[in-house]
Amino acid sequence: MKKYLSVAFLLTASWSYAQQNTPNLFQQNREILENGTLVQKDSLADAVYSGVKNYKTEEEYRVAINMLRTLSQEEKMESVSKIAKKKFPKGSLTRDAFITDVFYNAEGSEAKEKAYNEVIKKWPVKKFSGEELTYDYVLANLAGAFAKEGDAEKATQYLGKMQERFWRGNGYLPVGQTLLAAGDTTAAAPLLKVAMEDAYYYISLPEEQKDNKARFASMGYASSMSAYIGILVNRGSYAEALDLIEKAMTVAPEQADGLSNVYYKSLMGTGRKLEAYNILSKLYAKGQFNVEDDLKKVYTDLNGSMKGYERFNAGLKNELTKSIQEHIKEMTVYKPAPSFELLNLQGEKVSLASLKGKVVVLDFWATWCQPCIRSFPGMQAAQEMYKDDSNVQFLFINTWERDKEYKKNVVSFIERNNYPFEVLYDDQKDPQTGQVMAAKFGVQGIPAKFIIDAEGNIRYFLTGSTPNVDYIKMEMKELIESAKRPYIQSTKS
Incomplete structure (x- = not known):
């Protein structure tokens, strides 16, 4: 019992100090959060919870709620959340709770649109400068709901309201892919192109200008480009597709693997069969056996027949097996x-x-x-x-x-x-x-x-x-x- 009280006393003191230095609260208690005993974690939760009566700002409530969530103290977290929402009805905590509980749980585009309009009315974007990303999440989700129901016009309309360019592709890309899967290439193509061009903008920035946002935006380059170029390839626009791919290879050679499938198809379409064959061989040797029909076609075109193909195929599979055996040694x-x-x-x-x-x-x-x-x-x-x-x-x-x-x-x-x-x-x-x-x-x-x-x-x-x-x-x-x-x-x- 004495040990428990001692721990609780120290944690309470730590919490009192942390109230003066809120941003560092997680760091100050990291050891307990990550490696503490259940007794220590419960004591920390009690200390956090006891500080509620002294809170003056919404930020203090937010930090406390996040701490209690990390400590898996659901009841205490809910209690603090209720107090915060009552104290700050027009604040971001209340807004975020509404978005989570009402908007994201709404079924269908009509219900989501109604919830979105309520968010905008009660918590207008202009009153939350610097939090545009929260609204972009909502817009992307709403656009996705319309896309799933085949309403490309409404989906595109809401995507157009997004403000954070570095994150915009995360809304445009899945909506474009949904519309593409439904066969609506006319609506999907411009959305995928925007996602691709946004990612290209960030990936081509000078290295010294690449912050975390730029790196995040760059990650979607291969996916958006593959989808957009897939449309070009299906339309037979091989030269245009190839130009975009080789432009990408110049600024982002690390994206080569993600672009391999559309790259070899574009090469085949422009008659560059040997280059297509080399990429196909590498894909097959990495386990992408779904490309085998194209591999057989190019093999036959280059060799005049299928003679020797089975031995060649077995060699690729053997190469893959050895690669996996070497790879799993690291695991x-x-x-x-x-x-x-x-x-x-x-x-x-x-x-x-x-x-x-x-x-x-x-x-x-x-x-x-x-x-x-x-x-x-x-x-x-x-x-x-x-x-x-x-x-x-x-x-x-x-x-x-x-x-x-x-x-x-x-x-x-x-x-x-x-x-x-x-x-x-x-x-x-x-x-x-x-x-x-x-x-x-x-x-x-x-x-x-x-x-x-x-x-x-x-x-x-x-x-x-x-x-x-x-x-x-x-x-x-x-x-x-x-x-x-x-x-x-x-x-x-």
Whole structure:
């Protein structure tokens, strides 16, 4: 008890000081937030909460709410939020709560548009200088709703209201892709072109002018350009497409991989078959087997027949296998996996101990995590590959969800996409540390995958994702088959 009181006293003192230096509050308490015991975290939460009566500014409430959210103190966070919204009805906290609870949860474009108009009326943009991005998020979401319903005119209208150029592509690109998927290239093309040109503007800035915003905007260059050039290629405008691609290669050679698919098609369309063949060979050797029809065509055009193709194809696949084997060496880990017992979608308990004797593949994911979702078709294919192997178990660990209705959202997502996954909810906190399973495994970003051997040891850990189904299948096979074999300590110094 004395130890608990001592900790609480120190935290209260820290909080009192932090009120004078609010921006540094997270930094001052980082050690407790990241590595503290449950007692320390509870004491910090109590100290934060006790300071409510002294708050004078909305910023103090915002910091307190974020701290309590980080500490997983939902009740205290909600209590502080209610006080803040009552005290600052026209403030950004109340606005943000309305956007989250009403706008984002609205079903359909009509309901979203009504909520958006209420946001603009009660919290006009001009009164929140410097917070234009908040409104851009809303506009992009609203435009997306109209695009899904096929209303390109309304979608384009709301996109045109966005103000932050560095982020604009994040609204234009998905709307353009949605319209493109629906076959409306006329409406999609100008949106994709804007997204591409915005990204090009930032990516071509002198290095000394590239701040975080510029780097963020640059990230969308390959995606927007691929989509736009895809339209040009389908229209047969190969020369125009090729000109844009080679212009991109000059200012952003690191984007070459993302542009490979439209690049080889443009080269084929302009008769530069040998260059197209070289790119196709590299794509195939990286596991993009969906390009094989084009590879066969160019191979035949260059060689006069298909003679020797099978040997050539086997060589590319062998090259890929060796590349994956070298790559997974970098993912090697050997340590006992933390024990766990979590509930699945049916409310049944699933523990690591119950799976001893099996190779277990853990995939940490969330419904809001696009890279996680992007890899699911490949993970589904990998699971299907091992459906008859009773010694391999795939578990998809749903973690870090942000919505109170996360269980409902998870079930809906899995059913909507017809994924045959064994999903576990990562919502059981350790009574000593307050950590969920992801933290115990050292997960700092998702998607994160762990391959655990039959003895319960982590053998491989990998992060990131790819939409490449064939590559994921081959990579998972190498990882799983390796985990089936006895661990051999590396002799490298």
